[in-house]
Amino acid sequence: MYSNKPCTYASSFSDMSNVVVLDNGGGLIKAGHGGERDPAVIIPNCLYRPLSSKKFIHPSPTTTEDLTSAAVRRPIDRGYLINTDLQRDIWAHLFSSLLHVTPSASSLLLTEPLFTLPSIQRATDELVFEDFNFKSLFVADSPSLVHLYEASRRPYGLVSKAQCSLVVDCGFSFTHAAPVFQNFTVNYAVKRIDLGGKALTNYLKELVSYRAINVMDETFIIDDVKEKLCFVSLDVARDLQIARKRGKDNLLRCTYVLPDGVTHTKGFVKDPDAAKKYLSLSDGSLPKPLETEKDVGQTEVTNATRDRKRIDLTKNEFDLTNERFLVPEMIFQPADLGMNEAGLAECIVRSVNSCQSYLQSVLYESIILTGGSTLFPCFAERLERELRPLVPDNYQVKITTQEDPILGVWRGGSLLASSPDFEAMCVTKADYEELGSARCRRRFFH
Amino acid sequence: MEDERRMSTRTRKVAPKMAAALASADNRTQAALARLEALENDNAGIETVEINDDDDEASLDDDEEGYTQKRHSKGTKRKTRQAKALEDARKAPRSFLELLHEANLESLPPHVPSYLKAAVGPPSSTSRRYFCTVCGFAASYTCVKCGMRFCCIRCQNIHNDTRCLKFVA
Ligand SMILES: [Zn+2]
Ligand SMILES: [Zn+2]
Numbered sequence: 069m070y071s072n073k074p075c076t077y078a079s080s081f082s083d084m085s086n087v088v089v090l091d092n093g094g095g096l097i098k099a100g101h102g103g104e105r106d107p108a109v110i111i112p113n114c115l116y117r118p119l120s121s122k123k124f125i126h127p128s129p130t131t132t133e134d135l136t137s138a139a140v141r142r143p144i145d146r147g148y149l150i151n152t153d154l155q156r157d158i159w160a161h162l163f164s165s166l167l168h169v170t171p172s173a174s175s176l177l178l179t180e181p182l183f184t185l186p187s188i189q190r191a192t193d194e195l196v197f198e199d200f201n202f203k204s205l206f207v208a209d210s211p212s213l214v215h216l217y218e219a220s221r222r223p224y225g226l227v228s229k230a231q232c233s234l235v236v237d238c239g240f241s242f243t244h245a246a247p248v249f250q251n252f253t254v255n256y257a258v259k260r261i262d263l264g265g266k267a268l269t270n271y272l273k274e275l276v277s278y279r280a281i282n283v284m285d286e287t288f289i290i291d292d293v294k295e296k297l298c299f300v301s302l303d304v305a306r307d308l309q310i311a312r313k314r315g316k317d318n319l320l321r322c323t324y325v326l327p328d329g330v331t332h333t334k335g336f337v338k339d340p341d342a343a344k345k346y347l348s349l350s351d352g353s354l355p356k357p358l359e360t361e362k363d364v365g366q367t368e369v370t371n372a373t374r375d376r377k378r379i380d381l382t383k384n385e386f387d388l389t390n391e392r393f394l395v396p397e398m399i400f401q402p403a404d405l406g407m408n409e410a411g412l413a414e415c416i417v418r419s420v421n422s423c424q425s426y427l428q429s430v431l432y433e434s435i436i437l438t439g440g441s442t443l444f445p446c447f448a449e450r451l452e453r454e455l456r457p458l459v460p461d462n463y464q465v466k467i468t469t470q471e472d473p474i475l476g477v478w479r480g481g482s483l484l485a486s487s488p489d490f491e492a493m494c495v496t497k498a499d500y501e502e503l504g505s506a507r508c509r510r511r512f513f514h
Numbered sequence: 515m516e517d518e519r520r521m522s523t524r525t526r527k528v529a530p531k532m533a534a535a536l537a538s539a540d541n542r543t544q545a546a547l548a549r550l551e552a553l554e555n556d557n558a559g560i561e562t563v564e565i566n567d568d569d570d571e572a573s574l575d576d577d578e579e580g581y582t583q584k585r586h587s588k589g590t591k592r593k594t595r596q597a598k599a600l601e602d603a604r605k606a607p608r609s610f611l612e613l614l615h616e617a618n619l620e621s622l623p624p625h626v627p628s629y630l631k632a633a634v635g636p637p638s639s640t641s642r643r644y645f646c647t648v649c650g651f652a653a654s655y656t657c658v659k660c661g662m663r664f665c666c667i668r669c670q671n672i673h674n675d676t677r678c679l680k681f682v683a
Contacts, residue, residue, distance in 0.1 A: 139559025141558055141559070146610040148613070150610050153607070183628055187617060244632075258627070258632045259632060263553075271553060278648060284557070287557055308652065390651065402637075404644075405549075405553075408637075409633075409637065410638065
């Protein structure tokens with residue numbers, strides 16, 4: 069299909085405005101023009117209704133709206149497009165008011181999750197060709213685009229030379245480990261964990277609501293809390309101990325201030341430098357866990373009583389301690405939550421083991437992390453520590469995080485859209501009208 | 515005041531799951547499932563149809579302002595309430611799990627990759643860590659009623675007072 073010969077952006081600007089590249093995520097839409105380095109528009113893939121509004125409205129990229137207790141509607145459920153009416157509404161606004169493109173004069177490169185059901189593919193094609201009248205369509209999956217982008221960035225690196233990588237995409241709706249070989253995602257070896265950024269935010273909501281203040285309706289605020297304050301622990305037992313210490317010894321305690329709707333419409337971290345103190349924790353070795361069990365219990369009770377009092381007094385801020393790492397911990401140990409699913413390291417091993425044996429060592433050596441949920445500090449380190457003991461000793465484990473894990477898929481799409489063979493790979497509206505959705509889809513080899 | 519409002523919507527959302535859990539012989543399983551299910555929830559600003567089947571007309575219109583109304587406004591305005599309710603139900607987007615069920619992937623030959631076959635599967639180790647649902651620390655006790663964990667008497671009391679069998683959703 070497409071070649072992964074090294075290709076620079078400068079050489080590929082022909083016709084750039086004619087291909088719309090749309091990474092239609094469950095959380096964020098990344099959209100722009102093929103051939104450009106970055107998407108022109110990044111907006112949440114939803115409509116929301118702030119308390120100040122009677123209607124559901126389109127998020128704007130430059131919003132200053134107070135999103136406290138805003139209701140949210142998303143066209144995507146568990147990663148897949150289920151509400152085409154809502155998606156049509158969002159796309160119409162996107163194409164006309166944000167991207168300023170004319171679909172009937174443009175081609176569309178659209179990302180679609182792996183294993184999209186035929187009924188959803190049909191509905192998507194209808195949307196693209198019948199509602200928006202795009203000239204032509206190419207549907208791509210994220211792992212192959214991420215692979216393409218990384219291979220083109222390092223033409224002489226392993227990913228490019230071996231034409232193979234293991235893309236670990238930890239997104240909004242779910243997490244996939246997907247081997248890519250010769251630019252194709254190896255479908256039969258893909259493994260999925262049903263956990264992504266959305267579940268993590270909801271879990272954090274639950275924890276904060278139980279312990280401090282009811283934030284069950286605060287999707288946008290808690291997303292921000294998660295992004296700013298959560299991290300991956302390299303030693304859960306140690307960090308749990310630190311999290312129950314008093315005063316200055318507690319390197320994990322930090323405070324988030326909720327928007328008050330008057331002086332500030334966005335929440336913020338009270339002391340951002342203090343919130344980063346956990347990074348100073350020397351790796352692995354515990355400072356001094358000299359407290360006896362009894363001391364620990366008492367500390368906790370005093371802290372908790374004090375905290376509860378303070379929350380009652382002010383109500384507009386809350387403290388976080390162990391929530392900061394217990395939330396991302398779910399990706400590594402979904403069983404902690406009662407989910408009967410293996411964690412990320414095992415997910416990767418199962419995916420690699422489903423591939424031919426001659427590929428396995430290369431795959432472990434070219435793991436690429438992408439997706440917003442890989443942005444938690446220490447994510448790659450923790451993954452490597454868990455993965456190493458599960459991988460045969462004579463194999464190397466090498467994990468690379470994409471430079472921008474949120475934009476990586478889009479950039480791969482932009483690159484593909486600007487390749488000379490792109491138009492030939494597309495399905496045209498005429499093809500669609502003649503052959504119908506199912507037969508057109510076969511052309512994308514999904 | 516703000517908080518009362520939030521509490522009241524929450525109770526409404528939770529009610530059917532509570533009912534299901536209480537009706538079940540196995541509260542703890544139900545509670546665990548409801549909790550996992552809740553992780554995929556959106557604060558969508560509507561009650562789903564089956565939750566308020568006695569008075570869905572009024573609340574649907576009320577809640578669905580803007581978006582759904584726009585969708586229906588092109589149709590005739592004189593439909594009977596019943597016809598309109600039926601149409602709403604038919605048009606309502608189905609959840610992914612419903613679509614998945616319809617796709618009947620189980621019937622595919624075993625070598626065909628599919629959504630179902632891509633599931634990672636259960637962990638190889640059966641050992642599970644338990645964290646207190648109140649404070650987050652290692653928890654060695656289980657609530658007999660709902661199966662949630664707590665670590666000490668203080669957390670147990672908080673659990674009983676404020677969250678036992680209340681699955682936040
Ligand atoms: Zn506790
Ligand atoms: Zn209980």
